[in-house]
Amino acid sequence: GAVVSQHPSWVICKSGTSVKIECRSLDFQATTMFWYRQFPKQSLMLMATSNEGSKATYEQGVEKDKFLINHASLTLSTLTVTSAHPEDSSFYICSASSVATGARSSGNTIYFGEGSWLTVV
């Protein structure tokens, strides 16, 4: 399947600082990328949908000024957690949408990055 790479895998930052997480589609062009957050033993929570060249669409309750998303190219989207606080500590996961081709399948498929563990101290 398609490969989505996320970096860094682990990051620890001080409260009040900002941290950037990168998400890259390595072998396909992704016009749409998604950012999720997942707290331990909880479900994936979609934070925002990122379309290349346009502003991200944020889910209800997600602060767009705190979670800055940039999707400047077809292979790269970034999530910046600004003024991070301990409650922002979580597992952040990106995914990218790849259009499937072939006679027996159609439509888009989502592939996930490896995820990034953020700890704010």
Added chain:
Amino acid sequence: QKEVEQNSGPLSVPEGAIASLNCTYSDRGSQSFFWYRQYSGKSPELIMSIYSNGDKEDGRFTAQLNKASQYVSLLIRDSQPSDSATYLCAVNMDFNKFYFGSGTKLNVKP
């Protein structure tokens, strides 16, 4: 009503048994359906996709789709302890709109 619903479990099955995971969805017009597996502390990985009514088999996994009843299921034959994970059902309801269920936790007991 949630767009995609799954029983949270946990579903416990003995090693070697068949595990059956179910998912229902709300949008009758949905065309693409996916099963992902997520191990604790890891991101989800795609197991199977299915687009047409009926069964689709891949190794020990069989996905079943019934669009009339709006459900999709995943069967895991000869379950192994390494299959213990949370299984997420996802439905593509619109262009680039994917909805995930909350996941079913599967425990395969040795």
